[in-house]
Amino acid sequence: MKINKMYSYGLLIPAGLIYALLFLYPTVMSFFFSFTRWNLTDWEWIGLANFKMFFEESSLLIGFKNTFIFAFLTTGLKVVIGLLFAVILTSQLKTKRFIRSVVFFPTLVSTIAVGIAFTVLMHPSQGLLNQTLGLFGINGPNWLGDPALAIYSLAIVDVWKGVGIATIIFIAGIMSIPKDYYEAHEVDGGNKLNAFWHITVPLSRPAINAVIILALIGGLRTFDLVWAMTGGGPGFSSDLIASIIYKQYQAGFYGLSTAGNVILFLMVALIVFPIFKFLNRKEVDI
Amino acid sequence: MSTQYTEMEKENQQREIAQKEKQQKTKAKKEKRKKNTIQIIFESSIVVIFSLIFLVPFYFIIVNAMKTRQAAAERSISWPSEFNIIENLKAVVAAQDNMILLAFFNSTVITVSSILILLVVCSMAAFALHRRKGKAITVLGTIFVAGLMIPPAVVPTIWVLEQFNLFKTFPGIILVMVAISIPFSILLYTGFIATIPKEIDEAAAIDGCGSFRLFFSIIFPMLKPIHATVIILNAVTIFNDFVHPLYFFPGAQNATVQLTLYNFMSVYSTDWNLLFANVLLITIPPFILFLIFSEKIVSGMTAGSIKG
Incomplete structure (x- = not known):
């Protein structure tokens, strides 16, 4: 107890104050303001009307559905592709440092810049992507202009930008597996595919869990990529909750925008926390 | 006589052994070379694939940033015919x-x-x-x-x-x-x-x-x-x-x-x-x-x- 004196609560005060005032307090207040019609100075209690609107208006509901699709699709792809990249990059390649940098670099470029570049590359007739597909006789789709496809095209770009972090985390996970396991497996006559399923995957589980959680959180909150590429369009077909929050804020519907924030908070809480618990319990079992 | 003969035989045997070893060595070398070429092909194709996926968009940005207004309007990845980067x-x-x-x-x-x-x-x-x-x-x-x-x-x-x-x-x-x-x-x-x-x-x-x-x-x-x-x-x-x-x-x-x-x-x-x-x-x-x-x-x- 005496030693605790050396670590006074006073050390927590500066960070705690800023965090409480500009992060925790707004988060708590969002629950209150989501039940109001509100213009920053005056508010009027309207009960569940904002939430009702969210789930009745098809233009808002689609954002809810898209956020699910986007978050789970990008997470799945980042895990699968990232793991594949990591296996390639931990094999005996002379150029692996170069490739690793190449895969990782998009992470450091601003999302807006990436979004603008890919909007041009994905143009239906003049875009490089469809022109390349055309060389092989494939008639490329209208990536961003087709309402049924836009959200998936956004997901592809998000994976392109974010798979670098997943890869790096997987590489760290795989490198931490002792080499003896693989040697023992080889002595027993196992093949490489078996080694991947029975050694690499189970033993890099902490890394896989970290990537799943990070990608889910990022995916659920995505806004800037949508804004730079489709603005939520065509129509509302590629809107995510985060872009709806912005649109409603811009339109002056502060209560509705805040309700969007609360829904996003609940989605994160109801999706990420249980998955986090589930993944961590499995880790203990092994 | 007999000793000479056995010595000759021994020499022959040794020569044979040496030859066999040599053959084995060249065989191993050939295999190694084959493995090396496979390795090189594998590695270079990986470099090409990764570069295509991750570097082409950046290359696209760079070449178009250097083009004139008309040339950039095409939005292609061709090398600029006229460099306009300073003006841009x-x-x-x-x-x-x-x-x-x-x-x-x-x-x-x-x-x-x-x-x-x-x-x-x-x-x-x-x-x-x-x-x-x-x-x-x-x-x-x-x-x-x-x-x-x-x-x-x-x-x-x-x-x-x-x-x-x-x-x-x-x-x-x-x-x-x-x-x-x-x-x-x-x-x-x-x-x-x-x-x-x-x-x-x-x-x-x-x-x-x-x-x-x-x-x-x-x-x-x-x-x-x-x-x-x-x-x-x-x-x-x-x-x-x-x-x-x-x-x-x-x-x-x-x-x-x-x-x-x-x-x-x-x-x-x-x-x-x-x-x-x-x-x-x-x-x-x-x-x-x-x-x-x-x-x-x-x-x-x-x-x-x-x-x-």
Whole structure:
């Protein structure tokens, strides 16, 4: 107890104050303001009307559905592709440092810049992507202009930008597996595919869990990529909750925008926390 | 006679053995060479595939930033026939009364100030969070870490800023950036502080050091390696941030680097050469950081995630 004196609560005060005032307090207040019609100075209690609107208006509901699709699709792809990249990059390649940098670099470029570049590359007739597909006789789709496809095209770009972090985390996970396991497996006559399923995957589980959680959180909150590429369009077909929050804020519907924030908070809480618990319990079992 | 004969036989045998060995060696060499060519083909195809996927978009941006207006209108990846990069950069800088210079200034002020505050407040907090024992501190730690998951509440944050007259001001946006960067920075610091032996604290306590003196004169300077990681990671995220300045720092005078791109797009929607020159210009600072500190960035990002 005496030693605790050396670590006074006073050390927590500066960070705690800023965090409480500009992060925790707004988060708590969002629950209150989501039940109001509100213009920053005056508010009027309207009960569940904002939430009702969210789930009745098809233009808002689609954002809810898209956020699910986007978050789970990008997470799945980042895990699968990232793991594949990591296996390639931990094999005996002379150029692996170069490739690793190449895969990782998009992470450091601003999302807006990436979004603008890919909007041009994905143009239906003049875009490089469809022109390349055309060389092989494939008639490329209208990536961003087709309402049924836009959200998936956004997901592809998000994976392109974010798979670098997943890869790096997987590489760290795989490198931490002792080499003896693989040697023992080889002595027993196992093949490489078996080694991947029975050694690499189970033993890099902490890394896989970290990537799943990070990608889910990022995916659920995505806004800037949508804004730079489709603005939520065509129509509302590629809107995510985060872009709806912005649109409603811009339109002056502060209560509705805040309700969007609360829904996003609940989605994160109801999706990420249980998955986090589930993944961590499995880790203990092994 | 007989001895001579046996000697000859022996010689023959030896020759045969040597020949066999030689054959085996060349066979092994051939196999090795074959393996090497397979390895080279495999490796170069991997390099080509990865470069196609990840470098072509950057190549596309660079060549188009160097083209004239007409050439860039085609939006192809052909090598520019006429280099116009200097003119393009001049036009980008001149656009909207040198808006990009103002934006670079604003972004730099926000990035540097946020990082300076983060360094001090997060290392302090992480030290207490890691070293103190008890239920209360565990709860506080959980609250800080929860910030990694919770999406910031937008309009209520604006409402809080308004109450202190901080909306659309430098202190306002800086404090918001600090608040949202606190959880990850604290996570990085706690990981590092765990490696500093507690004996140092005990010795300082015996010498009569208080909490703050112990922290600032002994612990803080020992955190240099992790300070560097915190600086670099936050520099990249804050400089590249688009969403928070959009919400909390609106107004023409308050343009930040990422927003210039966005404003620019609506004005020059057809001047692709200028748009890509602008993209190039604002990608240079993170690129330089990456070239110098790539190991630090990579280790910082993985350390934070695997422990968490």
